[in-house]
Amino acid sequence: MQSTDEKYMKEAIKQAKKAYAIGEVPIGCVIVYQDKIIGRGYNRRTIDNNTLAHAELIAIKKASKKMNDWRLEDCTMYVTLEPCQMCSGAIVQSRMTRVVVGCMNPKAGCAGSILNLLDMPEFNHQVELTTGVMEEECSQMMKSFFKELREARKKKKQLEKEQTGEI
Numbered sequence: 001m002q003s004t005d006e007k008y009m010k011e012a013i014k015q016a017k018k019a020y021a022i023g024e025v026p027i028g029c030v031i032v033y034q035d036k037i038i039g040r041g042y043n044r045r046t047i048d049n050n051t052l053a054h055a056e057l058i059a060i061k062k063a064s065k066k067m068n069d070w071r072l073e074d075c076t077m078y079v080t081l082e083p084c085q086m087c088s089g090a091i092v093q094s095r096m097t098r099v100v101v102g103c104m105n106p107k108a109g110c111a112g113s114i115l116n117l118l119d120m121p122e123f124n125h126q127v128e129l130t131t132g133v134m135e136e137e138c139s140q141m142m143k144s145f146f147k148e149l150r151e152a153r154k155k156k157k158q159l160e161k162e163q164t165g166e167i
Contacts, residue, residue, distance in 0.1 A: 005100050008032055008078040009134045012102065015042040015055060016080045016141060022047055026141050029055035029079040031063040031072065031096075038075070039063030055079065056087035060094050071095045078102075080138040082109035082131070088117035091127055098128040102138030 002010075008030055015028025019042040031039035041058030045051065056079055064070050076098040082105040083091060091099060099118060101111060110117045111129055118127040 003133075004035075005078070005130065005133045008037070008076070009080070009100065009102055009138075011037060011040075012078040012080050013134065013137060013141070015040055016138070019043040019055070020141065020145055026145050027055040027079070027081045029059040029077060031059050031075050031077050033063070033067065033072075033075045038066040052086075054084070054087050056083055057090055060090055064094070073097060076100060078133075081105050081142065082111045082113055084108045085110040085117060092117060092123055092125050095125050096127050098130065100133050101129070101131045102133055103135050103142065104131060 011030045012028040015030065016026040017028070019028060020026035022044075024043045024046055027043040029039075029041045030037045039059040039062035041055040041060075041062065043055045044053040044058065047053075056077065059077065060072065063072055063075060067075075072094040074097050077091060077096055078100045080102040082101050082103070083099070084105070085108075088110040099111060104113050106113045108114070112118075112131065116129070117123075118129050120126070
């Protein structure tokens with residue numbers, strides 16, 4: 001029997017796969033209130049040409065609209081990749097109760113990797129954090145995406161060299 005955390009992380013993974021399908025970094029997110037998904041989001045930064053189009057911010061916006069409140073108290077966020085500083089700040093500001101992370105982000109994560117903005121006593125709100133839920137699946141999706149991206153860039157460079165007569 002799967003846990004509640006696994007159930008909702010699978011939903012976040014579905015969102016991440018949508019990002020993957022459109023060539024975006026595969027990050028997906030769902031926000032749950034009283035065992036119902038009230039917000040969904042996937043990374044759209046490149047396709048929207050918008051720095052703010054992160055999965056978490058899109059899901060927060062949708063959840064806030066659904067709740068008719070910017071405060072998302074008693075809500076849990078499920079996200080496939082550890083949130084960055086911007087998203088971690090938005091999570092704290094939204095008064096989210098809990099965040100469940102699939103895999104950590106050692107290069108930009110601000111929910112434990114570089115620092116933990118979710119649990120700073122200096123802030124007026126702290127967020128409960130659970131990490132490593134379906135970590136292998138979330139991590140593998142990121143690795144596959146970046147491997148394909150590197151291969152595509154390599155092929156593009158190769159074609160450019162052939163077209164300019166360098167090869």
